[in-house]
Amino acid sequence: MSIIFYIIRKEFKQIFRNKGMLPIIFILPVLQLIILSNAATYEIKNIQFGYVDADNSSISRRLIEQFQASTYFNVSERFSSEKEASQAMQEGTIDAYLNIPVHFERDLQKDKTNAIGVFVDAIDGSAAGVINVYISQIIQSYNKNIAMDLIQISDSVQKPNSIDSIPLFWYNQTLNYKTFMVPGILVLLVTMITLFLSGMNIVREKEIGTLEQINVTPIKKYQFIIGKLFPFWVLGMGLLTIGLILAKVIFNVPMIGNLGLLYAYTSVYILVILGMGLFISNFTDTQQQAMFIAWFFVVIFILMSGLFTPIESMPKWAQILTEFNPVKYFVEIIRMVMLKGSGFTDILPLAIKTLAYAILMNGLAVWSYKKTS
Amino acid sequence: MKNKNVIEVENLSKLFGDFAAVNSISFHVKAGEIFGFLGANGAGKTTAIKMLIGISSPTSGKATIAGFDVYKEAESIKKNIGYMSQKFALYDDLTVKENITFFGGIYGLSKKQIDRKRCELVDELGLQEVANSLVSSLPLGWKQKLAFSVSLLHDPKIVFLDEPTGGVDPITRRQFWEMIYKAAHNGTTIFVTTHYMDEAEYCDRVSIMVNGKIEALDTPKKLKAHYKTDTMNDVFLKLARG
Numbered sequence A: 001m002s003i004i005f006y007i008i009r010k011e012f013k014q015i016f017r018n019k020g021m022l023p024i025i026f027i028l029p030v031l032q033l034i035i036l037s038n039a040a041t042y043e044i045k046n047i048q049f050g051y052v053d054a055d056n057s058s059i060s061r062r063l064i065e066q067f068q069a070s071t072y073f074n075v076s077e078r079f080s081s082e083k084e085a086s087q088a089m090q091e092g093t094i095d096a097y098l099n100i101p102v103h104f105e106r107d108l109q110k111d112k113t114n115a116i117g118v119f120v121d122a123i124d125g126s127a128a129g130v131i132n133v134y135i136s137q138i139i140q141s142y143n144k145n146i147a148m149d150l151i152q153i154s155d156s157v158q159k160p161n162s163i164d165s166i167p168l169f170w171y172n173q174t175l176n177y178k179t180f181m182v183p184g185i186l187v188l189l190v191t192m193i194t195l196f197l198s199g200m201n202i203v204r205e206k207e208i209g210t211l212e213q214i215n216v217t218p219i220k221k222y223q224f225i226i227g228k229l230f231p232f233w234v235l236g237m238g239l240l241t242i243g244l245i246l247a248k249v250i251f252n253v254p255m256i257g258n259l260g261l262l263y264a265y266t267s268v269y270i271l272v273i274l275g276m277g278l279f280i281s282n283f284t285d286t287q288q289q290a291m292f293i294a295w296f297f298v299v300i301f302i303l304m305s306g307l308f309t310p311i312e313s314m315p316k317w318a319q320i321l322t323e324f325n326p327v328k329y330f331v332e333i334i335r336m337v338m339l340k341g342s343g344f345t346d347i348l349p350l351a352i353k354t355l356a357y358a359i360l361m362n363g364l365a366v367w368s369y370k371k372t373s
Numbered sequence B: 001m002k003n004k005n006v007i008e009v010e011n012l013s014k015l016f017g018d019f020a021a022v023n024s025i026s027f028h029v030k031a032g033e034i035f036g037f038l039g040a041n042g043a044g045k046t047t048a049i050k051m052l053i054g055i056s057s058p059t060s061g062k063a064t065i066a067g068f069d070v071y072k073e074a075e076s077i078k079k080n081i082g083y084m085s086q087k088f089a090l091y092d093d094l095t096v097k098e099n100i101t102f103f104g105g106i107y108g109l110s111k112k113q114i115d116r117k118r119c120e121l122v123d124e125l126g127l128q129e130v131a132n133s134l135v136s137s138l139p140l141g142w143k144q145k146l147a148f149s150v151s152l153l154h155d156p157k158i159v160f161l162d163e164p165t166g167g168v169d170p171i172t173r174r175q176f177w178e179m180i181y182k183a184a185h186n187g188t189t190i191f192v193t194t195h196y197m198d199e200a201e202y203c204d205r206v207s208i209m210v211n212g213k214i215e216a217l218d219t220p221k222k223l224k225a226h227y228k229t230d231t232m233n234d235v236f237l238k239l240a241r242g
């Protein structure tokens, strides 16, 4: 037991003495959290918006006014034909346009329903999706008002045919993307930093030859591994804490759920990452090699975590792969706990998976760590 | 005790692919001996030592160290040996005292023992002034002496020194050998490699390794007589040139 203590103490001394590493450990993540959380947003403002109004009626003008009133749209130009509008989109001067057909008002009053064309530049698929949602929302609310008017105009027996769907965003009602992104990016930081540091740390000892010096002592494998990994476990928990404080203070992210639960989960999660770091270091001889391999996994884990791209829109095989992505588990859980207030039983299935992962990774790491080559 | 073999090696080999870095070497070392393990660069000395101290598995052959088998009882061997690697392997970013404490700690010494050893060692090496300085700031000779002392912290039966005096000035080398003699006097068996032939003269017996094989093994005096030269240097040159 006390042997482990000597290793832990030495490790902490080295971490806090390394003037090059300390900023990397604590300042970079803070900067990343602030920069990424502001940059990585799905919220889209200043949508360049044009329209073709062949009807030019009071109803069609009211619809356009709705767009002008919205803060998301810059209503730029009224095009005289659909061809012109399409040309403008081709050139990239507008992101979306609306095509209101002739006799729009007349047909609406006659048939109680009508269609208008919505065209969105879909080069950036996810942005297009968001723009589409915004446009639909405006049309929906307009639709509702129109329907009211129509009831008054025509014989009140007949019900308006237009369907009224009101999108309701649960848990993140204001659709504040920072609320959504900050916890995810926090996961990313905790993962990257602990993986890189733990992986590189042991390889570094290989490089400078001190690992060999340790391997000629009668130290037990488990003593060495626990002593080596514990400091990075503490570091990971520290990063989580700093991140949560920033999330609260700077981004005002709600913390509805139980923080204790989040910490309990994270304590298991970090074990997965540390096991991975040790495993990587067992198969590499230089810090560069370790770094490359760690990067390889981190990039895959992040891109397949549902953080930046929705898992639902991935091909089936990729969706299956994401089931083996610990980062995905944590992103889901941190959002569940912080934003939805999920409790122990809600996160239990994912937590069990994580625990199994931790046992597997550390088992592999311990097995592949050899004192004798 | 004096005549007991603490190292017994028989036909020990290590292959890297097809290349035999150590090619069927056999020898033994008696308790309390200073055994010089000579050979040109790349002869296979370090490779052989790594097998003896239990951090590299032999390809074939037999070896027992302090009575323990290198294949099956590597961890028991480690309790009984000290090792100073060819590459300086203390922590540059820890102080002199911290290095002593750390290695004492992982050898399982008690806190009391560590405290006592630390004081003794700092005094003996005359490191009082720099005891709290980072090891990186020490001159090479001091570092080497410190590394040697650290390898003796747990009072091992045998200590393996792989080129302990490489790159060190003559005065420090001399002091280093005084330390070696002192350890040998206290009953520690010394297994040492060196490229300095004057140092070979200080050994009780030396072996000379050429291309993975031991080509000669005897006391310096007998070797010189056998090869009809006055210095170990000439013995070495004759053998190494083939």
Ligand SMILES: Nc1ncnc2c1ncn2[C@@H]1O[C@H](COP(=O)(O)OP(=O)(O)OP(=O)(O)O)[C@@H](O)[C@H]1O
Residues within 6 Å of the ligand: B016, B021, B039, B040, B041, B042, B043, B044, B045, B046, B047, B048, B086
């Ligand atoms: N892991 C390895 N894989 C392949 N070849 C190796 C390995 N380790 C050592 N060798 C080769 O084995 C030979 C013996 O190397 P070794 O380090 O044992 O020599 P040495 O006698 O200690 O030399 P020096 O005096 O330079 O320290 C060298 O040719 C070396 O290149």
Ligand SMILES: [Mg+2]
Residues within 6 Å of the ligand: B045, B046, B047, B086, B162
């Ligand atoms: Mg060598």
